[in-house]
Amino acid sequence: MSELLAKPAGAVSVTLPAHRLPNSLVWLMALTCGLVVANIYYNQPLLADIGRTFHLSDSNASLVATATQVGYTLGMLLVVPLGDMLERKRLLLLMLLGAAACLGLAAFAPSFALLAIASIFIGICSAVPQLLLPMAAHLAPEADRGRIVGRIMSGLLIGILASRTISGYVGAHLGWRAMFEIAAVTMLALLGLLAWRLPEDRPNFTGTYGSLMKSLLTLTSTLPALRRSALVGGLLFAAFSVFWTTLTFFLESPTYRYGSDVAGFFGLVGAMGALAAPLAGKAADTRGPDFALGIGTLLAVGAYAVLGLGGFHLAGLVAGVILLDVGVQAAHISNQTTVFSLVPEARSRLNTVYMTGYFTGGSLGSVAGGVAWTHFGWTGVCVLGAGLSGAAYLVSRFYGRE
Template identity: 40%
Template sequence: MQLSDANTKNRQGDGLTSRLAVLFAVAGGIAVGNLYWAHPLLTEIATKLRISTGTVGLIVTVTQIGYAVGVLLIVPLGDMLPRRSLIPGVMACSALALLGGALSPNFFVLAASLAAVGITTVAGQLLTPLAGDLATPEERGKIVGTIVSGLLAGILLSRTVSGFLSDAFGWRFVYGVAALCTLLMAAVLWFVIPAERPRPRVAYRKLILSVFQIVGRYLIVQVTLLVGALAFSVFTLFWTGLTFLLSAPPYSYTVSQIGIVGIVGLAGALAARRVGRFHDRGWSVAVTGLALCLATASLLIAMVGAGSIFLVLVAVLLLDVAIQAVNVLNQSRMLSVDPLSRSRLNTAFVACNFIGGALGSALSGPLWSWGGWTALMLCGVSLTLLALAIWFGGRQILEPRV
């Protein structure tokens, strides 16, 4: 196949153009944003489908479990199949699942559709190792930070856009728009992803098993996965619970007002873009510990300031900066362990993160019903302290690989 000049420049190891890096970030943001449309809609969906608050939180859980399954079963194929066709293909499947969500007649069909969305909306996790392959070693942390900033922006803006669209047209319209955007981006990526050199084929069963073998081979990977899963469980626990807090008195916010809160977290996306440079400079481990301390402080602020929207917004800002800093540094570290296995290492990283995320969202409904916002924040503080303990005990394991 004859490559264009731009594609030739983007062969593996020759560097990644800034325009393509930004496009990957936008595409990843659209893909991962599909996981979070429901967050500000939970109260409305519960009302329209006549289900309890505790039950409606399960649609977030099944979406994240589906995502972990998709990352485990689909993302490893990025080490073997041509990503120029694989990535647009999974995005097209995701668009169909989103359309199913828009047309769901009841809670069970909606939950099944969103589980399918979770399984298929893995394009961002295929694009991240692809960018790592195309980037030079000196810029890999910076490039990964750019892609992750796009993913975070997608997570946060999806909440904001979801709120406005739902207030204007209803929650079903949100999923219809998401399906259209995802399909259009699939078409764009089909044309712009550079061709790759042929890679050896591996039996699918061996490919999946090799994910677990790689995790078992490196202690640095095991410690990083534990810290990442705990951090992301705090992230989903907080954001799922935040919908309950802001929709209840004294706030009683509308869906669009809840969505606007997500804009505050965009500062986390800006920080995420720059924090990858700490990895490039060899400061990854120390900054990870500082970020976990910041996450703990933000949860305490949120707990004591539950009645003040100003303090809640400060907590949102600090928590998003902290958790995304942990994510960027962990992911940069993972992608540097074994260059030939980046898609599988990313599979392990994201699957563990979203297993932790599913745990956080599953806990949010029962904790809110049992002890309200205080119970949610105390649980989050406990999880961040556990992550800090693992980080502190594993510093010597992490440091040599930085």
């Protein structure tokens, strides 16, 4: 069993570099993660506008967000493992080119069906951050791994949350299609920057794609810490998606009567949660990832208590957003620190397993959030989010522990 965990089928042992990752490269990776992951979330503050364009209900319009997250999950499952097999820089550039093309298609989609299909492929091609994070974990010294992963994740998280602010403003003033046009041009500009600056990174896996994918099952079945991290991450991201998928509908309801620009502003408020990422990484390096994980899951539970009791007042809604984002991101960094420490030779595949679970939860959370809002309103949304967060806490404490 120990040999199986140390060297998954087809892997070759590597010596991790002892040098420190240059700060310029860390920041470039953080910028890349933020800009690319934003593609997945631009549509969330625009859902009501998209629904009006195609004459859809709120619940049906929310399927655009679900389609993008499903695509992202497929990208992580089918494409990200190739980071252990193919030269990563070339793979990253091809994915950016595909993202630009699909964003352009979404911008000019004449029907909702074509927009949904384009959204799936936007998600697939936007899995770039899940190739960059294992690369950074490989290059980083072990003592600084949590801190560096946390710093890059802070860029990714700011991208997730600032994307809502940007798209909400653009949607309110230029229309939702303009946001996809701007995103397509951004991907082309980023492609040029990475082609110039990003170093080549050749992996060590020498097997076939079939053996590469088979090793995902081996890793999952033999590593309880990996399964636990994937379950906790999936539950928490489901809770996170429940909130962000329904926020636009809540803000446009008679309770607030705000537009998409205000919904996008809440992304900027939530970006404060990104400040927790480097701190969580540092805590994982010094006190162990379980410490930050426990705090993160409890903060998410507390956030939904605040949202449920005080969300009908703006101050309560803002406080809940901050607590939710800090909690979810602290737990996410802790999970990734744990996962990247398990089998160094298989970090792309480990990340695939973890992030597939993570975004599967997010996709289901988007669907469940739309249903909860349609049938039970804001109270139903908060009860659902609190239940998912509480389940994440219980799994983190008891699943796979000896």
